[in-house]
Amino acid sequence: xxxxxxxxxxxxxxxxxxxxxxxxxxxxxxxxxxxxxxxxxxxxxxxxxxxxxxxxxxxxxxxxxxxxxxxxxxxxxxxxxxxxxxxxxxxxxxxxxxxxxxxxxxxxxxxxxxxxxxxxxxxxxxxxxxxxxxxxxxxxxxxxxxxxxxxxxxxxxxxxxxxxxxxxxxxxxxxxxxxxxxxxxxxxxxxxxxxxxxxxxxxxxxxxxxxxxxxxxxxxxxxxxxxxxxxxxxxxxxxxxxxxxxxxxxxxxxxxxxxxxxxxxxxxxxxxxxxxxxxxxxxxxxxxxxxxxxxxxxxxxxxxxxxxxxxxxxxxxxxxxxxxxxxxxxxxxxxxxx
Amino acid sequence: xxxxxxxxxxxxxxxxxxxxxxxxxxxxxxxxxxxxxxxxxxxxxxxxxxxxxxxxxxxxxxxxxxxxxxxxxxxxxxxxxxxxxxxxxxxxxxxxxxxxxxxxxxxxxxxxxxxxxxxxxxxxxxxxxxxxxxxxxxxxxxxxxxxxxxxxxxxxxxxxxxxxxxxxxxxxxxxxxxxxxxxxxxxxxxxxxxxxxxxxxxxxxxxxxxxxxxxxxxxxxxxxxxxxxxxxxxxxxxxxxxxxxxxxxxxxxxxxxxxxxxxxxxxxxxxxxxxxxxxxxxxxxxxxxxxxxxxxxxxxxxxxxxxxxxxxxxxxxxxxxxxxxxxxxxxxxxxxxxxxxxxxxxxxxxxxxxxxxxxxxxxxxxxxxxxxxxxxxxxxxxxxxxxxxxxxxxxxxxxxxxxxxxxxxxxxxxxxxxxxxxxxxxxxxxxxxxxxxxxxxxxxxxxxxxxxxxxxxxxxxxxxxxxxxxxxxxxxxxxxxxxxxxxxxxxxxxxxxxxxxxxxxxxxxxxxxxxxxxxxxxxxxxxxxxxxxxxxxxxxxxxxxxxxxxxxxxxxxxxxxxxxxxxxxxxxxxxxxxxxxxxxxxxxxxxxxxxxxxxxxxxxx
Numbered sequence: 018x019x020x021x022x023x024x025x026x027x028x029x030x031x032x033x034x035x036x037x038x039x040x041x042x043x044x045x046x047x048x049x050x051x052x053x054x055x056x057x058x059x060x061x062x063x064x065x066x067x068x069x070x071x072x073x074x075x076x077x078x079x080x081x082x083x084x085x086x087x088x089x090x091x092x093x094x095x096x097x098x099x100x101x102x103x104x105x106x107x108x109x110x111x112x113x114x115x116x117x118x119x120x121x122x123x124x125x126x127x128x129x130x131x132x133x134x135x136x137x138x139x140x141x142x143x144x145x146x147x148x149x150x151x152x153x154x155x156x157x158x159x160x161x162x163x164x165x166x167x168x169x170x171x172x173x174x175x176x177x178x179x180x181x182x183x184x185x186x187x188x189x190x191x192x193x194x195x196x197x198x199x200x201x202x203x204x205x206x207x208x209x210x211x212x213x214x215x216x217x218x219x220x221x222x223x224x225x226x227x228x229x230x231x232x233x234x235x236x237x238x239x240x241x242x243x244x245x246x247x248x249x250x251x252x253x254x255x256x257x258x259x260x261x262x263x264x265x266x267x268x269x270x271x272x273x274x275x276x277x278x279x280x281x282x283x284x285x286x287x288x289x290x291x292x293x294x295x296x297x298x299x300x301x302x303x304x305x306x307x308x309x310x311x312x313x314x315x316x317x318x319x320x321x322x323x324x325x326x327x328x329x330x331x332x333x334x335x336x337x338x339x340x341x342x343x344x345x346x347x348x349x350x351x352x353x354x355x
Numbered sequence: 356x357x358x359x360x361x362x363x364x365x366x367x368x369x370x371x372x373x374x375x376x377x378x379x380x381x382x383x384x385x386x387x388x389x390x391x392x393x394x395x396x397x398x399x400x401x402x403x404x405x406x407x408x409x410x411x412x413x414x415x416x417x418x419x420x421x422x423x424x425x426x427x428x429x430x431x432x433x434x435x436x437x438x439x440x441x442x443x444x445x446x447x448x449x450x451x452x453x454x455x456x457x458x459x460x461x462x463x464x465x466x467x468x469x470x471x472x473x474x475x476x477x478x479x480x481x482x483x484x485x486x487x488x489x490x491x492x493x494x495x496x497x498x499x500x501x502x503x504x505x506x507x508x509x510x511x512x513x514x515x516x517x518x519x520x521x522x523x524x525x526x527x528x529x530x531x532x533x534x535x536x537x538x539x540x541x542x543x544x545x546x547x548x549x550x551x552x553x554x555x556x557x558x559x560x561x562x563x564x565x566x567x568x569x570x571x572x573x574x575x576x577x578x579x580x581x582x583x584x585x586x587x588x589x590x591x592x593x594x595x596x597x598x599x600x601x602x603x604x605x606x607x608x609x610x611x612x613x614x615x616x617x618x619x620x621x622x623x624x625x626x627x628x629x630x631x632x633x634x635x636x637x638x639x640x641x642x643x644x645x646x647x648x649x650x651x652x653x654x655x656x657x658x659x660x661x662x663x664x665x666x667x668x669x670x671x672x673x674x675x676x677x678x679x680x681x682x683x684x685x686x687x688x689x690x691x692x693x694x695x696x697x698x699x700x701x702x703x704x705x706x707x708x709x710x711x712x713x714x715x716x717x718x719x720x721x722x723x724x725x726x727x728x729x730x731x732x733x734x735x736x737x738x739x740x741x742x743x744x745x746x747x748x749x750x751x752x753x754x755x756x757x758x759x760x761x762x763x764x765x766x767x768x769x770x771x772x773x774x775x776x777x778x779x780x781x782x783x784x785x786x787x788x789x790x791x792x793x794x795x796x797x798x799x800x801x802x803x804x805x806x807x808x809x810x811x812x813x814x815x816x817x818x819x820x821x822x823x824x825x826x827x828x829x830x831x832x833x834x835x836x837x838x839x840x841x842x843x844x845x846x847x848x849x850x851x852x853x854x855x856x857x858x859x860x861x862x863x864x865x866x867x868x869x870x871x872x873x874x875x876x877x878x879x880x881x882x883x884x885x886x887x888x889x890x891x892x893x894x895x896x897x898x899x900x901x902x903x904x905x906x907x908x909x910x911x912x913x914x915x916x917x918x919x920x921x922x923x924x925x926x927x928x929x930x931x932x933x934x935x936x937x938x939x940x941x942x943x944x945x946x947x948x949x950x951x952x953x954x955x956x957x958x959x960x
Binding site for chain 1 (some may be wrong): 356358359395398399401411412415416419420423466468469477478481482485486512515516519520524527528531532535536537538539540541542543544546547549550551552553556557568569570571572574576577592593594597598599600603604605606663664665666668692693694695696697698699700701702703705706707708709710711712713714715716717718733734735736738739740741742831832833834835836839856857858951954955956957958959960
């Protein structure tokens with residue numbers, strides 16, 4: 018028994034020395050001498066000569082001049098990778114995708130081919146009828162209690178707005194407490210559904226959203242107001258609009274544009290996705306550089322083709338481009354985006 | 356599409372043949388080590404042991420390893436190589452992690468890049484990944500020797516030394532160089548801060564400065580080779596082999612997948628070589644390969660060739676009538692409205708949780724292989740697999756013998772084999788025999804103990820957690836998928852696999868975490884215990900069984916003897932695995948992935 022313990026300790030000691038000391042040191046020497054670029058994280062330098070990111074790690078881009086990476090469940094935080102972990106059956110996944118689609122989807126055929134769907138969503142929203150019933154927002158909150166609650170918790174100003182509303186609607190709150198005796202002092206998020214139902218009836222065809230305006234003394238103030246158009250309506254209600262218009266022929270969006278990756282740091286997008294974004298990118302660079310949009314589009318298209326790579330030369334996958342690498346080349350070629 | 360899995364299976368098989376010859380040569384002790392290594396060997400070789408002494412040495416060594424691992428993790432804040440001053444993990448998480456890495460499970464209730472310093476990655480993760488893989492390998496070797504009728508089954512410590520130093524280290528060094536060339540970091544640094552190309556795209560700090568992106572690096576190139584070769588699966592980064600620095604390219608993904616298949620394939624053939632029954636081992640190999648192909652095809656068919664059903668159209672509205680005590684007449688009608696499809700081009704299959712650079716079918720292939728060989732690394736988010744596709748990884752863990760982990764998979768298969776031989780014997784009314792020895796009541800009892808630990812350790816705790824708020828508070832997906840998350844966690848723990856449906860809230864993290872998940876500690880302790888029970892009972896009981904069987908007198912080969920190297924025997928083995936596996940787990944499969952697949956999609960929200 019004691020002999021086995023002492024032998025165990027010897028084996029452990031030898032293992033620590035060889036496996037934790039010598040083995041990583043050998044690989045470290047190989048890495049640092051033969052492959053220093055890779056061994057130090059594949060760090061690229063930017064136009065100012067400073068490290069700008071890793072070739073292998075996605076970073077966020079929001080400007081229209083740049084190609085945008087896949088959406089990230091990790092918010093592109095390379096010190097805490099994460100996936101969405103949403104099951105295919107979970108409505109939150111469909112909702113997230115629908116919200117991303119609403120503002121960008123266009124018609125594929127018909128008289129308005131190529132035009133955005135978004136204005137039609139707003140027009141439909143103002144009529145305030147879904148599936149033949151009035152009050153879209155009330156129906157939305159009834160069907161998706163979790164999303165209604167999430168809206169309230171999304172921003173302190175939202176919760177504040179609901180609190181103010183609750184004070185001016187004591188009878189609705191009292192009714193809610195009667196229905197939910199377990200929660201005698203409901204928080205803003207608890208009241209979300211009741212709030213949206215009442216809001217929808219009082220403000221048909223509107224949704225509460227942040228509005229920024231200038232006051233007379235030149236300050237900017239952001240308040241929550243009932244609005245009849247804007248990004249919130251285009252994104253949140255796209256899925257319901259789609260249910261009311263199942264036959265509308267819409268242009269398909271490449272899946273990697275709206276679906277998050279496993280790590281949240283996938284550095285690539287498919288070439289198909291890049292080409293989908295090409296018009297936006299080319300138009301914006303043409304405006305910035307005051308050059309011919311057709312020429313710029315051709316240049317950037319050629320750049321994409323040059324950078325496109327497929328796993329195993331296309332034997333096991335489709336062509337894709339590295340977003341940071343392409344954007345870095347755009348930045349070097351056309352200068353600073355406006 | 357199919358090229359990737361076919362190439363992987365073919366390459367692994369081709370490499371396993373010469374490797375099995377090498378492995379048998381090493382384990383039989385026929386090599387002559389260089390003088391310096393021979394000195395180490397003499398120091399730890401305490402002489403040949405009986406099976407009981409061997410088992411005792413194995414358990415004592417693991418106990419020592421447990422104490423060592425606990426100390427390393429608990430002392431993380433005061434150890435070197437920790438420039439970010441990472442603190443101590445919660446004690447329950449330390450227990451869970453130590454149990455997890457010691458049992459070759461590598462279930463991670465923490466995220467590597469967030470919670471571990473480079474010191475812990477090297478001195479805890481790497482060390483355990485080598486040694487825990489070695490333990491299973493040694494156990495199988497001892498069982499083989501016992502089957503041969505040897506009273507003395509070798510020396511555990513010498514076996515460990517041989518496995519680790521002469522097999523794992525050379526293979527890991529080769530893989531490591533290839534991985535670094537492909538883009539894996541290999542540095543003792545911890546993190547870089549870079550200013551993004553579009554300033555302030557990461558947001559701004561309170562003082563209006565653009566936030567940098569922090570890129571965590573480290574000795575990734577040293578951890579990953581043994582993580583894969585030892586079928587450990589515990590990643591350097593939280594998102595494991597999906598992380599671009601842990602799996603930078605299609606080539607690294609290919610080698611990664613190949614690495615985890617390599618030794619499990621080899622061990623089956625080594626079994627035949629050491630027993631001098633190579634045809635028999637090829638029959639077993641083919642049965643396993645067939646099962647593996649089945650899980651891969653299932654995963655690819657339902658995940659890569661089908662779109663994510665959450666975004667597609669469900670054109671007809673459906674009405675269900677369900678029994679309800681509250682509504683009049685005892686029945687309630689539910690109508691699910693028709694669902695229109697979202698305009699998303701899903702010709703690449705379900706891309707949620709998948710990376711692009713590995714190839715189209717790489718996520719599904721990896722998901723199936725990683726559970727078959729009980730590696731537990733993941734290169735896509737299993738939580739987001741299509742519902743019915745997720746049945747493939749679950750089935751792999753339930754059966755737990757499709758090549759299986761280092762040695763342990765082969766041992767599990769031997770249990771199914773004994774049961775199969777027993778059933779066949781019952782059918783023809785003869786005393787069952789294996790390797791020419793009569794299988795008696797004692798062997799059957801030991802085999803059944805080892806075999807039943809697994810379902811008990813999965814179904815019991817899953818039931819407990821599903822029935823209490825410990826489980827329901829931890830799931831982040833509604834309905835049947837929430838149940839699947841709990842089921843998967845315990846299946847993974849009991850199969851010593853280590854992959855997970857990551858949405859389950861089990862990461863307590865640092866001890867001073869102000870917002871721990873509601874049932875994090877309960878999950879830590881429960882899965883930790885499951886891992887320990889499901890590891891050591893199925894090692895010790897089969898060792899006892901092999902000894903008991905091996906020391907019997909051989910019966911002469913006759914006309915009525917069940918031949919173990921024929922297709923018939925292969926079918927018998929295949930049937931036993933499928934039938935026993937299905938009998939044990941079909942009910943929970945119906946409650947989890949099958950219910951989710953057939954039920955309303957989208958659901959909840």
